[in-house]
Amino acid sequence: MFQALAVRDFRLLWGANLVSGLGSWLLVVAAPAHVLGATGSLLATGLVVAAEYLPFLLLGPVAGVLVDRVDRRVLLIGTDVVRAGAVALMFMAEQAPWIVHVAVLVESVATVVFLPAMQAHVPAVVGTGRMLSSANALLAVVTGTVRLVGGPLGAVLLVVLGFPALVGIDVATYVVSAIAVALTRSRGRPGTAGARPSFRAGLTVLRSYRVVEALLPATGVFLMANAALSALLVPLGVQRFGGETAVGAVLSALGVGFLAGAPLLRVLVDRMPARRLLASAQAGTAVGFAMLVNATWLPQAVAAAVVIGTAGSVVVGAPRTIIQRIVPGSALGRVAAVFGIVEAAATLAGAVLGPVGAQAAGLAVAANGAVLLAAAGVVVTVLVVPSARSTGTPRRTPSHPARPVDGVRGPEGGA
Structure with a gap:
């Protein structure tokens, strides 16, 4: 299962996914809980989840075309930077709880681009043979790890450290992820030979x-x-x-x-x-x-x-x-x-x-x-x-x- 880790660039991508995924899952419970505690509104709390999923429905076609037109490595770095900036807006959530909805919305817009870019870039790094199944198994390990640790840890840290500390940790994980992707050397261009692909x-x-x-x-x-x-x-x-x-x-x-x-x-x-x-x-x-x-x-x-x-x-x-x-x-x-x-x-x-x-x-x-x-x-x-x-x-x-x-x-x- 670990064969893909022999590829340097995949190690960096895998580490980037692990770090940024863990940071995001720290806020899966904490962000809605903060909004609920600050507003007492179930509607406002539910809108946090809506802000997370709505961009996928509205912007998926645009994201797909962008991923097939632009260097995917550049997109991965750029979306991590945007997500770091979006999460940083939550530092103002103590005074304005509604800013959480804006931050989650912007973060999700960037994630709409990040996910297909990562899925499209992995085969360029490890090929499409048996190494690819190893890579996807290792990415599944990331999913399992962040699900296992992220939510419960975020709930504990929310009580122990407070919401601003969690925001700072999440911002830092996106920055680390962007640096890790920037250190990769694999070619990230889709290879469309000058064509302008349409959805x-x-x-x-x-x-x-x-x-x-x-x-x-x-x-x-x-x-x-x-x-x-x-x-x-x-x-x-x-x-x-x-x-x-x-x-x-x-x-x-x-x-x-x-x-x-x-x-x-x-x-x-x-x-x-x-x-x-x-x-x-x-x-x-x-x-x-x-x-x-x-x-x-x-x-x-x-x-x-x-x-x-x-x-x-x-x-x-x-x-x-x-x-x-x-x-x-x-x-x-x-x-x-x-x-x-x-x-x-x-x-x-x-x-x-x-x-x-x-x-x-x-x-x-x-x-x-x-x-x-x-x-x-x-x-x-x-x-x-x-x-x-x-x-x-x-x-x-x-x-x-x-x-x-x-x-x-x-x-x-x-x-």
Whole structure:
């Protein structure tokens, strides 16, 4: 799993992701909690979450085109600097709590560009062979680590150090991330040979590959179910598992699961066909969901969360590797942005449907509805994702030639 760390530039990118991700997760709990404490308004608190996701829906197409036109290394550095400046605005939140919404909005706008730029740049650093699956497994470790540590640590530091100290830490992590990316040497230009790519052309490339197009509904249904259940996790924890502390334990268990799933992702993504791998991982996640929502005491919920995190890391990581191997590098930013839009839309829809369903039919019914939706995602995957034979073959000629799926040696090592 650690092969990609042999590549110097990837080590720097991986470290940048770890540091900036941890800093961001320190504020996941602290920023809404600060707004709630300062205003007493549930609406104002909820708007913090809205400010985080809205830019993905509105600016995804623009971000995708930008990533495929501009040097991706420069974009990564620039967006880290912008995010550092945005978070720094929160130093004024004591006098003006509304500034948190502005800061989160600007930070999210920069993140809309950062995420597809990073996804498009990683194959340029490690190639598209087996080293790529190692890189994505290691990035999944980052996700698991920050989920495991960030939220609970942020809540503790909020009490011990106060909100301004957390803001300062987050600003520093973005600065460190920008410096780490600046130290890389890998070529960051998309390689469009003077062309000016459009978002519509990117959609044409996406539709040219059946497996990539099929991953949109396959992952979207899962993300909606996951968001619905996540929105119900706090009331579930309070009513069944012992309160807010129990919720923190469940979140930490999810992080443990993500860490456990990373080596599985590294092995399975190179050995199993896309349809079988994704459907199996989604089925495992659905089983974990069912265990969680029907648990009656905390150890059951913690065990369920580990199952969810382990299978969920494969559900999230496998499509990323598949897309990076199939989609031409010159269109990868736009395709990644499309998936970001779908992710944001599905997450918002699930976050609304979960509480609305609980209000209308009760918490147990809504939670088990999320389980059924996750199970439906397995069916969608089986029906729409093609077999391995068509994974890397365009069903009609795209505007850019495809890269081979396996056996490609990248700039600093590949297969």
